Amino acid sequence: MERRHRVVVVGAGFGGLATLRSLADAPIDVVLVDTNNFHTFQPLLYQVATAGLDSDDIAYPVRGIAARHGGGADVRLGRVVDVDLSGRRICFEDGPALEYDQLVLAAGAVTATYGIPGVEEHAFGLKQLSDSLALRAHVLRQFERVAVDRSLIEQGALTVVIGGGGPTGVELAGGLVELFDRVLARDFPTLDLRAARVVLVEPADRLLGSFAPRLSELARRTLASRRVEVVLGVGVAGTDGKVVELTDGRRIPMGTLVWTAGVKAGPLAECLAEQLGEGALTRGGRVVVEPDLSLPGHPEVFVIGDLAGATGDDGELLPQVAPVAMQGGEHVAQVIRASLDGRPGTPFRYHDKGSMATIGRHAAVAQLPNGVRLSGTAGWLSWLGLHLVMLVGFRNRVNVLVNWAWSYLTYDRASRLIVDVDEHPLEHPPGTSS
Amino acid sequence: MERRHRVVVVGAGFGGLATLRSLADAPIDVVLVDTNNFHTFQPLLYQVATAGLDSDDIAYPVRGIAARHGGGADVRLGRVVDVDLSGRRICFEDGPALEYDQLVLAAGAVTATYGIPGVEEHAFGLKQLSDSLALRAHVLRQFERVAVDRSLIEQGALTVVIGGGGPTGVELAGGLVELFDRVLARDFPTLDLRAARVVLVEPADRLLGSFAPRLSELARRTLASRRVEVVLGVGVAGTDGKVVELTDGRRIPMGTLVWTAGVKAGPLAECLAEQLGEGALTRGGRVVVEPDLSLPGHPEVFVIGDLAGATGDDGELLPQVAPVAMQGGEHVAQVIRASLDGRPGTPFRYHDKGSMATIGRHAAVAQLPNGVRLSGTAGWLSWLGLHLVMLVGFRNRVNVLVNWAWSYLTYDRASRLIVDVDEHPLEHPPGTSS
Numbered sequence: 001m002e003r004r005h006r007v008v009v010v011g012a013g014f015g016g017l018a019t020l021r022s023l024a025d026a027p028i029d030v031v032l033v034d035t036n037n038f039h040t041f042q043p044l045l046y047q048v049a050t051a052g053l054d055s056d057d058i059a060y061p062v063r064g065i066a067a068r069h070g071g072g073a074d075v076r077l078g079r080v081v082d083v084d085l086s087g088r089r090i091c092f093e094d095g096p097a098l099e100y101d102q103l104v105l106a107a108g109a110v111t112a113t114y115g116i117p118g119v120e121e122h123a124f125g126l127k128q129l130s131d132s133l134a135l136r137a138h139v140l141r142q143f144e145r146v147a148v149d150r151s152l153i154e155q156g157a158l159t160v161v162i163g164g165g166g167p168t169g170v171e172l173a174g175g176l177v178e179l180f181d182r183v184l185a186r187d188f189p190t191l192d193l194r195a196a197r198v199v200l201v202e203p204a205d206r207l208l209g210s211f212a213p214r215l216s217e218l219a220r221r222t223l224a225s226r227r228v229e230v231v232l233g234v235g236v237a238g239t240d241g242k243v244v245e246l247t248d249g250r251r252i253p254m255g256t257l258v259w260t261a262g263v264k265a266g267p268l269a270e271c272l273a274e275q276l277g278e279g280a281l282t283r284g285g286r287v288v289v290e291p292d293l294s295l296p297g298h299p300e301v302f303v304i305g306d307l308a309g310a311t312g313d314d315g316e317l318l319p320q321v322a323p324v325a326m327q328g329g330e331h332v333a334q335v336i337r338a339s340l341d342g343r344p345g346t347p348f349r350y351h352d353k354g355s356m357a358t359i360g361r362h363a364a365v366a367q368l369p370n371g372v373r374l375s376g377t378a379g380w381l382s383w384l385g386l387h388l389v390m391l392v393g394f395r396n397r398v399n400v401l402v403n404w405a406w407s408y409l410t411y412d413r414a415s416r417l418i419v420d421v422d423e424h425p426l427e428h429p430p431g432t433s434s
Numbered sequence: 435m436e437r438r439h440r441v442v443v444v445g446a447g448f449g450g451l452a453t454l455r456s457l458a459d460a461p462i463d464v465v466l467v468d469t470n471n472f473h474t475f476q477p478l479l480y481q482v483a484t485a486g487l488d489s490d491d492i493a494y495p496v497r498g499i500a501a502r503h504g505g506g507a508d509v510r511l512g513r514v515v516d517v518d519l520s521g522r523r524i525c526f527e528d529g530p531a532l533e534y535d536q537l538v539l540a541a542g543a544v545t546a547t548y549g550i551p552g553v554e555e556h557a558f559g560l561k562q563l564s565d566s567l568a569l570r571a572h573v574l575r576q577f578e579r580v581a582v583d584r585s586l587i588e589q590g591a592l593t594v595v596i597g598g599g600g601p602t603g604v605e606l607a608g609g610l611v612e613l614f615d616r617v618l619a620r621d622f623p624t625l626d627l628r629a630a631r632v633v634l635v636e637p638a639d640r641l642l643g644s645f646a647p648r649l650s651e652l653a654r655r656t657l658a659s660r661r662v663e664v665v666l667g668v669g670v671a672g673t674d675g676k677v678v679e680l681t682d683g684r685r686i687p688m689g690t691l692v693w694t695a696g697v698k699a700g701p702l703a704e705c706l707a708e709q710l711g712e713g714a715l716t717r718g719g720r721v722v723v724e725p726d727l728s729l730p731g732h733p734e735v736f737v738i739g740d741l742a743g744a745t746g747d748d749g750e751l752l753p754q755v756a757p758v759a760m761q762g763g764e765h766v767a768q769v770i771r772a773s774l775d776g777r778p779g780t781p782f783r784y785h786d787k788g789s790m791a792t793i794g795r796h797a798a799v800a801q802l803p804n805g806v807r808l809s810g811t812a813g814w815l816s817w818l819g820l821h822l823v824m825l826v827g828f829r830n831r832v833n834v835l836v837n838w839a840w841s842y843l844t845y846d847r848a849s850r851l852i853v854d855v856d857e858h859p860l861e862h863p864p865g866t867s868s
Binding site for chain 2: 028037038054055056059061063064067070074075076077078094095096129130133140144147148149184186187188189190399402403406412415416417418420
């Protein structure tokens with residue numbers, strides 16, 4: 001039985017899903033591959049970590065997406081450990097390899113800790129749904145521990161240090177102080193919540209380096225007014241899990257360290273580099289691509305999103321953000337369609353639609369490519385609207401709206417649950433008392 | 435500093451919360467103790483297991499409840515390992531002991547496996563939120579495994595065996611076939627879903643033993659028409675994790691075993707029995723109580739809900755269901771209030787408000803104490819309404835309604851997520867590919 005032309009898309013993030021949607025009615029077989037059975041709406045991971053939303057508000061089953069928006073694409077759940085370029089197949093940690101005629105690599109980026117001592121061992125990341133759930137449980141557990149033993153406060157149990165003042169760090173910092181001051185202050189009425197410090201550490205001299213300096217300063221002032229301690233021009237030197245040492249020698253006792261200070265292309269980039277040799281990767285470990293986003297020497301392979309070393313008109317690497325991944329996905333779908341007709345691909349051009357970061361209730365910054373800058377309530381409302389529209393699936397939108405409206409009106413966060421989950425038979429009930 | 439009269443309530447289930455609410459404005463300190471920081475709406479655990487609802491739809495933070503409905507009760511998170519009756523204090527796995535003037539034990543029941551070989555090691559329970567999440571992930575993972583390797587079907591990978599035909603077993607069976615036939619059939623269009631068997635095993639000669647025989651038969655017929663294989667008069671003899679052996683010698687290859695066939699009073703009953711000596715426990719390990727639900731010889735200690743061996747007018751032990759726990763909680767709150775005024779407690783009388791079990795879309799059975807029996811769509815609508823009203827917290831109700839309406843209209847289940855969560859630093863990202 002001869003099989004149809006098969007396009008394999010690795011990664012169900014923004015890039016992979018955009019590819020899938022844009023290939024929906026092409027006369028080919030499409031297989032979507034991911035380690036998770038759901039798409040994660042990464043821009044809202046911090047809301048799960050700060051108990052504003054729960055898992056299913058920001059995660060959507062990929063099989064549902066593949067059936068409804070992918071024109072009946074197939075799905076393969078598994079961790080890709082190798083791309084065999086000459087054999088035209090991808091290999092999994094478990095199970096048989098999968099052959100492709102064309103391949104789209106959209107596997108994204110992972111957290112980079114730059115070898116700073118102790119960070120990999122002790123810091124929480126914020127790239128995956130499970131990261132957010134683990135961070136939420138950990139932070140809430142610190143408050144429960146302190147409720148039993150106040151002496152832990154002096155050891156910094158309630159202090160959260162965030163390494164990295166980009167959008168993720170800023171949004172998480174703003175979300176945490178709201179959680180502390182609005183919600184946990186009521187949950188723990190006898191605790192002095194001033195002990196719950198949020199320290200945002202950024203080595204550059206301003207937050208949100210990709211935004212206009214005026215918006216950076218606005219973000220800093222807003223965070224500071226909400227009692228986030230913003231430390232600029234100083235980096236994290238290391239940690240032993242109990243104290244974070246900064247590069248200026250300061251030592252901060254803390255209960256939680258979150259690392260949002262860097263990403264690097266995922267491990268598949270290394271696989272490709274081994275086969276392609278020197279010069280295959282850019283700085284940050286991204287994969288060098290042709291103007292049409294195909295792999296040099298392998299026109300049947302495309303790399304998009306955070307994994308791709310695509311450049312803009314200025315020759316600079318494009319930012320590792322969702323719009324670049326989505327536009328890249330739409331572009332390679334067009335190139336694939338063209339190739340089916342024997343036509344060559346066109347070069348990818350990224351259209352900057354602007355950037356946004358929210359700082360909390362009634363405060364966000366946004367800059368649009370036409371020079372328009374929004375901030376305060378206007379910025380916040382556009383942020384809300386954009387994210388509602390972007391969320392995949394009608395049902396998720398309604399739930400997110402309900403949750404947000406509820407949080408807004410009541411200052412409540414219903415998702416502040418500490419849940420330990422493991423596949424466990426009756427013999428090993430989960431430890432829920434730690 | 436002298437402390438106020440302190441009532442400690444162990445357990446944030448239906449019984450504990452009813453006690454808390456009924457004590458809300460009493461001039462005493464109330465401390466609510468639980469291993470989890472949330473109340474679990476146990477009757478809907480099966481909906482989380484079958485991907486209809488997600489965690490925060492059926493779990494509500496106890497600190498929010500304590501602040502809002504408990505008149506500012508305090509909360510202590512921790513696992514109670516001992517009750518020191520003579521010292522009037524409870525001891526925790528971690529942290530200092532907690533002294534009480536009056537104590538309400540509402541710690542509930544745990545799954546009983548009756549020593550049947552292999553069940554404790556291999557079966558999933560359905561008593562806790564983490565049970566449901568683990569079961570959901572496990573079942574979905576079997577489908578993903580089969581999508582890669584069809585030969586697993588013959589080994590029964592898609593077969594779920596449920597031990598126990600009470601309300602939990604019946605509702606789970608009905609929920610699973612709906613998940614399989616309505617949702618996963620679309621997610622896995624090339625799989626023959628007839629291989630996804632649901633086998634419900636009940637040693638008695640009918641399902642739902644506490645209901646009228648007519649409703650039992652109706653439930654059996656409805657489940658059978660939705661292709662649940664109902665096996666009556668036969669029990670589970672044992673399992674090796676791959677095959678379930680029944681007491682009639684039948685062997686069923688399976689991928690998942692769920693055990694809903696029995697509960698026993700939680701381990702605190704044993705603690706009390708050690709101090710009270712012979713005759714302290716009833717069959718099923720429940721704690722013998724005085725007519726006012728106090729502990730014999732310890733009028734300052736009360737036991738309610740699944741943990742209590744309270745009896746009805748007929749001298750039979752009361753069923754281990756939510757209404758008994760709630761009415762017990764309200765009752766001991768009245769006895770405690772009376773004791774503050776130096777008045778004696780009155781005997782507890784349980785008022786049966788009826789029972790319900792849902793089988794799926796448009797099908798439920800309900801029997802009311804006045805002899806009214808509902809079934810089909812009428813039973814289902816009353817079931818829906820009752821559970822919406824019972825759910826703690828306005829916000830949860832709205833979300834549950836949105837989720838149910840969405841599931842109903844689209845046959846979709848948005849919560850079919852496989853999430854492994856552990857407290858993990860960056861060093862150990864969660865394995866999501868198994």
